[in-house]
Amino acid sequence: YLPLNGELVLASGAGFAAFDGSWDPGCDSGATVRFADAEHHAWFDPTLWQPVSPVGELEPSRRIFSVDEERVPCHYDDIIFQPETSFRVNVDSSQQVIHLRSISLMGQELSSPEAWAGYLRGPSAALQFHGNGTLQVTGSGCLDKSGCACGNTLDGHRICTALLRALGGQCPAPACQRPLQPLGHCCPVCGATINLDFTPDFDLQKYQDRLAQALLSQPKYTGLQMAISKVQKEQTFLGVIPRSSTPIIQIVLIHDGTGLQTSSIVEQLAADIMEDIAQHGEALGISSGKMEVATSNAFSEQVGNHALSSITTGTVLGLLFGLLFLGGILFLHRKGKLRSLPRLPALHFPHLWDRAEDPAPPAPGSDKGFDNPMFDVEPPRADPGKETLQEMTHRDHRVFYLNPLYDANETET
Incomplete structure (x- = not known):
């Protein structure tokens, strides 16, 4: 007898037949079952x-x-x-x-x-x-x-490799000139993306239902599909130095058709979502939204923020440029580029670089410079601040997945 739990190893091209020992002339020869690799x-x-x-x-x-x-x-x-x-x-x-x-x-x-x-x-x-x-x-x-973020980012390359293998080894050529690359997606797409910053009051499932019922269900948006989920977006300093990642809500809009009319439909839905955020964002727990559209018509970008976000951004940029300006003056001074300029006070920052190399005070009666009282204190330090949102997780509805290797309608297993 064969074991209830076991493995039958056959050579390539080998086969076997099985029956219960009886023979019924009315029965056909049966079907051939072929096992896949x-x-x-x-x-x-x-x-x-x-x-x-x-x-x-x-x-x-x-x-x-x-x-x-x-x-x-x-x-x-x-x-x-x-x-x-x-x-x-x-x-x-x-x-x-x-x-x-x-x-x-x-x-x-x-x-x-x-x-x-x-x-x-x-x-x-x-x-x-x-x-x-x-x-x-x-x-x-x-x-x-x-x-909740899905959690498959570390295996994104495995997912894309398997997907591209099914697509013939490369992504389909997009119909737009500057396609978008949504986070968590393997191939660039034509359509629109909207990234949302949110507050603790935001409810993902309720917001998805709101968009699906109030906007996506409208007849004019037939053929349009939407993906919405929480993803981790990498944060960088000055656009170069990686800092950390922060959770955002990503909305992706695509259409299964092509042409100018299709592009207009995608752009219109994206604009409707941004308008809804402008009117009801605070009540929905949305603090800001950024939209990008890439269609056969054009590429456009729109940012919608509350006043507080704009003020904060301006303050940070102002401090950054101020520090860069002071750093440039200090660099020129240390290189000796400022000594020939008349009436410019000598600069000295004892707390930044060589503390032990304080210059000797000028001799009495010397007219080569004077101490600048404005710089006799420790220079301001930048504290860019880094806010880390620790993510918990949620999906209100349960998602199930079928056996990937079995189809009852096929003869292959």
């Missing part, structure tokens, strides 16, 4: 996953889509492998642990770390999951009403 199926392949409703049914194509990194199960998703099917998937990852909310195998839902640990000790887990990654069931969902 399961070793090449990877966890971070977005083409293998499909979103399903909470009752386990495939979700139809909707106007809400996901960027590529979120097409693979995120840290707070529920995973379903169809009952009475076999599978084998490579879980190679750049993350030490791949977090999941729950996972269903062989008709059994495992939603706690203890239940998952017990399954891993069984004989099936080693045959179903292989690779250097480790799956970990947490049993906890996203608790932040402003949403």
Whole structure:
């Protein structure tokens, strides 16, 4: 007898037949089942996953889509492998642990770390999951009403490699001259992106429902799709030096058509969203919004901020230019470039560079310069300040994923 949990290894091109020992002339010869090479199926392949409703049914194509990194199960998703099917998937990852909310195998839902640990000790887990990654069931969902980042950024290159392989090795040529590159998406797109800064009052699910019902459902926006999620945007100093990352809400608008009329539809929806933010942003928990549009018509950019954000930005830039000006004067002084200028007071900053090299005071009666009382104090120091928002997580609705290796309508497994 064959074991209930085992692995049958066949050479390439080999096959076998099985029957119960009886023979019924009325039966046909049966169907040929061909097994695919399961070793090449990877966890971070977005083409293998499909979103399903909470009752386990495939979700139809909707106007809400996901960027590529979120097409693979995120840290707070529920995973379903169809009952009475076999599978084998490579879980190679750049993350030490791949977090999941729950996972269903062989008709059994495992939603706690203890239940998952017990399954891993069984004989099936080693045959179903292989690779250097480790799956970990947490049993906890996203608790932040402003949403949660997916958590697949470290494996973004794996996701894009798998996706481009399915696309023939390269991204489709965009129809616009300056396409946009949304965070978490593999290929540039024509359309619009809106990045939102938010306050603790922001509710991602409610805002998505607001946009879908009030704007996206309008007949004039037929054929247009929207993605909205929390992503981590890298922050830099002077646009060059990486500092940290901060969470933002990213909205991506694309259209499945082409032409000037399609471009106008995308631009109009983006403008409507920005107008809604200008009127109701404070009540919705949105502090600022930045829009970029790239269509066959043109490329445009618009920023909408509250007064406080504008004042803060102006203050920071003013301090920065002031410090650069003072630094330039100090540099010229130390290089001796200012000594030939008459009536310019001698500058000395004892707290910046060579403290021990204080010049001797001028001899009495000397008319070569005088002490500048305005610079006899420690120079102002820049404190750019760095605010780190520690992200919790949330998705109000549960997202399920089907077994990526099985289709009951096909003869291949």
